[in-house]
Amino acid sequence: MSPKKWFAVHSFAGFYFGWLMLLVCLSGTLAVVSHEIEYLSDAKFRASGASGPVPWAQLQAELDRQYAGYQILALELPDQPYLAGEISLVRQHEFLFVYFDPASGQLTGEGEWGRLSRYLRNLHMYLSMGDVGKVLVTALSFLLAALLVSSFYVYKQWWKGLLKWPGRLTLQKRTHWSDWHKWLGACSWPFILIITLTGLWYFTEFWLLRLKVEHYPSVPKLSQPADSAAVLPLAELVQKAQQAAPWLEVRAVNFPVQAKAAVMLSGQDGNPLYRNRANRVYLHPNSGEIIQTQRQGDLGLVGTLVDIADPLHFGSFAGLGVKLLYLLFGLALTFLVASGLWLHRLRTRRQQPELAKWYGLHGALCLLLVLVALAMTTTNFSQREIERLPLSPVLGSAGVRS
Template identity: 30%
Template sequence: MGKANARKGRSLWWVVHSWIGLKLSIFLTFILATGTLAVFAHEIDWLVTPSMRVLPRAEPVASWGTLAEAVTRTSPDARLQTLYAPIDPWFAAEAWVSHGQGAPERIYVDPWTAEVTGRHGWANVHRFLRQVHRHLMLPTKIGIPLVSSLALLLTASLISGIVTYKKWWRGFFRAPRRGDTRRLTGDLHRLIGLWSLWFVAVIALTGIWYLVETLGGKAPVPEMPQVAAGAPPVGTRLDRLVAIARRSDPKLDIREIRFTPDHGVILLGQSSAWLVRDRANGTAIDPATHRVIARLDGRDLSVHQRISEMADPLHFGTFGGLWTKIIWFVFGAALTAMAVTGTMIYATRLAKVAQRHGNGWQLAWRGMGIWGYISIALLLMALALTPGAIGGAS
């Protein structure tokens, strides 16, 4: 009786696993693929945008103030909003400037010579991949819950895969069997799944967190004191503020400077707290009085805030630089391959039936039912919305 119940339980979990893998295979594959590419979105932009590319040098880089001065000199009628440090030594520094209406413009500056290397509109590869992966170009209140809900199904798929794979812990070094497409595809699917267990868990948990945030569970954001608005400081004026911020927190590695109209100049980056976004550490300074009006320290975050700040670095693997991004890209590609091989398994299982009623892929499409049409419609809608969406505000 016990064995019969166990078999029945595994059979139920198999139905769950197959339903998720087949019905939502198109939508799931698209989200996984765009998320995988998003890991290297900045690098893809670097490849296709010559002005982002610079030659690393041995000498010290130009000061923040010098970079900001070069930006305002190039675009004197625009307001400097944000200045970003280079992602890697071969990247240019990036500034966002506002012309009063529409989306910001990007200006790239050589971090060593402080020469402007080029200008670019708001739309780029990073913007496309970020928005299509995060909310399908839909309004965020609709798109984020829609995409994040896949994390629940990914969790169910993870559990059902473990339950239905008998003695799964023995399969880590089991080579895929050859000679039969169905057997080979199934073995590859299980092998990739085993080695990706930790990665699926990370992606699923962070995805569930994004869903929690959209349903009202956002962590509180630190309030900033109001200061009088003024022109963004550049040159030596900005360098003085940078020096004040570094005295305030000697460990602060400044990665971003925000020139706000109401909260002064906010210098953000990485400091003592590990595995948090740049915005978790920083110093806000009143440029008129040089007074530190707020300090941000990732070590002082509540548990709720810490989870929120950990989500992005864990989801995209950016916390360890290039090496962790490579790991996340490889496992993201493996997870995408699992979504594809899952559909292949279903198609090859129907090979005998296909000989009489059409090929396996046609039957797989029929097996998706209305979910296949819904998935295709969502993807087409996202592509149709792209021109207007990625040209809008951040």
């Protein structure tokens, strides 16, 4: 194709769904450091940062003492040592997050389902619109791919501009915006490629799940229903899992909500590029017997893609430095989308001076979708319905919170 046609492709991909892409890029960028923002906002999200194994028995004792009558639904350790771990507790229809210091087992506070990280997650992943929103968000990766490929044809010999500082930025000067747009695009294209590829995978994974295509190791089922009154406590389950699978650094525990489901403990096996769920140990809730194990090295190609997509997409695989780098490039990508919209406006305002007609019906619908997504997320992000109580021991013995 000619450079003019490539430019038309570039303009189409960046303009017609620009507001939606801007929302997804900005929410995803902030989601990268959402836990760090929470860390700065409230002491309950902070841990001591000390190293060493989690004192599970101490943590269990603290939960029994302070949250008698509750049940543990799940537990998760953070990716970074300065962040507090979180435990999901339920009692009848009540849900509660309890935070703790992984190094000492001391509880640091509690909170409800709704928080900044949840708001950004709901907005970025599916616009709070269920499957329809998921498809819309992941389908944007095709537009991002079109923008990335076309940019190399639109911006000839882009590598020569890497060391050329674009200079000042004037609101109404199209050449200034163009210089910044090109420079930031040239600097950040490897990051955009990662986001595009992982986004394309999310789109593919959605349809694999939707169409029930087998692509990941199956979850085992118990031959007989477990006795809900005889489920082992958290500390004992972790101990049995570590004895049977010393290779597993336990970082998450999920109690079942069905009588024939096993307790799942997951974590790390030496490669943080895989998310915790790549390594799993399934235990019988009553006996602690190992039902099944799963290690990252045993996953096939598709299974590997499932478990490395999130760390690559959000930069959670290598500490705070990489997360800050993702934040920087995420802001650059957000600016690229915003500046592309503004450049289109500056380039075409003489032919179409009226803003409403310039953006058109498609633009108005896209902007309406953005506003609806923001409204729905703001309204619903703090809601968590408890459909089934977990098969986990009732904490404490009095049955009443102290």
